[in-house]
Structures are given as C-alpha cells and as structure tokens.
Amino acid sequence: MKANKQSFRPRQPDRSMDNSQDTHNAPDTPTEAFEPDPGTPSSPSMEVDVGNAMPPSQPSKMPVLQSAGASTELNEGLESGQARSMVAEGMHFVGNAELRGPCSVAGAVDGNLTQAMGALVAVVVTETGRVKGDITAQKISVMGHTDGVLDSGEGEVSLHDTASVHGLVRYGRIQVNGADLNATLERATVKKTGT
Numbered sequence: 001m002k003a004n005k006q007s008f009r010p011r012q013p014d015r016s017m018d019n020s021q022d023t024h025n026a027p028d029t030p031t032e033a034f035e036p037d038p039g040t041p042s043s044p045s046m047e048v049d050v051g052n053a054m055p056p057s058q059p060s061k062m063p064v065l066q067s068a069g070a071s072t073e074l075n076e077g078l079e080s081g082q083a084r085s086m087v088a089e090g091m092h093f094v095g096n097a098e099l100r101g102p103c104s105v106a107g108a109v110d111g112n113l114t115q116a117m118g119a120l121v122a123v124v125v126t127e128t129g130r131v132k133g134d135i136t137a138q139k140i141s142v143m144g145h146t147d148g149v150l151d152s153g154e155g156e157v158s159l160h161d162t163a164s165v166h167g168l169v170r171y172g173r174i175q176v177n178g179a180d181l182n183a184t185l186e187r188a189t190v191k192k193t194g195t
Contacts, residue, residue, distance in 0.1 A: 089128045099137065105129035105144070113137070127162050142179070154188050
C-alpha cells in the first residue's frame with residue numbers, strides 16, 4: 001500500500017473583501033466617538049449611588065463568636081458580652097486597666113491589670129509579653145516576664161517553662177512548669193459558706 005502524501009499550506013486571509021459591506025458601526029479612528037444606529041432606542045444611563053453601596057465604617061455592634069459547647073462557668077473569660085483586650089507584640093501600654101473579659105499581653109505593660117467587679121477573667125502573658133505591675137484575675141497564665149503581684153484569689157495561676165516571675169503570687173491553685181520563679185507564694189484561704 002502506497003501512502004498518499006499531501007502538503008499542508010495554511011489558508012491565507014482573503015484581502016479582497018470590501019470593507020463597505022461591514023455592518024458594524026465602529027469608529028474609523030480611535031478619537032471618533034461611538035454613536036448608536038439612528039433606529040435603535042436609546043438605553044437609559046445607569047447610575048450607581050456609591051455612598052449607599054459602601055459598608056458602614058463602624059458596625060453598630062461587633063459580632064461575638066462562641067463555641068457551641070460553651071459552659072456557663074469561667075470559660076476562659078469568653079462569656080458573651082465580655083470585651084477582649086490585647087496588648088500586641090511591639091506595643092507598650094502605660095497605665096492601669098480594668099478588665100471585663102480575657103486579656104492577652106504579647107507586648108509590654110507598665111501598670112496594673114485588674115478584673116472588674118463581678119467579672120471573672122483570664123489573663124495570658126505570652127512569651128514575648130512583659131508586665132511590670134500587678135495582675136488580678138480569676139485565671140493567670142504566664143509564659144513571659146512579670147514583676148509585681150499575681151493575684152488570682154481562689155483562682156488558678158499557671159507558670160510555664162519560659163516564664164520569669166518576680167514578686168508575690170497569690171493563688172487558689174498553682175501549676176509551675178520549670179519557670180524562673182523568684183517570688184513569694186501565698187495560698188489564698190478558701191472562704192467557707194455556712195457554719
């Protein structure tokens with residue numbers, strides 16, 4: 001059987017086409033304005049009020065996410081309606097703060113962090129965090145440096161292996177995991193109810 005060989009030539013465009021038959025109403029030059037055919041109805045112009053399309057700059061109430069299995073206990077201070085506070089790494093806060101919700105310190109604080117009356121909050125001092133002042137909270141967890149009184153009352157204090165704690169630690173329960181601890185430890189007395 002003999003193979004039939006054919007050569008392939010690309011098809012050349014037909015340049016003999018007359019442009020006068022073009023039915024499109026495109027401008028001949030780039031600067032010429034486009035005008036619709038006289039027989040077509042004009043479409044109404046579309047206008048968008050950008051002011052109404054923009055989201056509000058500040059929502060009226062920030063949403064609070066809570067896990068489905070949230071208990072009514074301390075819950076790490078994450079109860080609904082409590083404000084979260086954070087001193088970010090690189091930030092230096094000078095002054096006293098009254099906490100109504102959980103607080104995380106990754107920066108530096110020169111002052112006291114105290115839980116508000118009736119609130120049960122948790123304070124975490126991260127590895128990069130430094131607090132020079134007193135911390136009063138139901139739950140205190142230190143991974144960074146503190147110099148002052150850590151007072152959890154009948155609550156819990158956790159001192160992790162990267163922690164450096166100087167001053168006084170008042171606790172109901174304490175956990176020390178190899179922290180640099182140069183402080184006086186004082187166990188809070190449990191208040192007995194009834195007689």
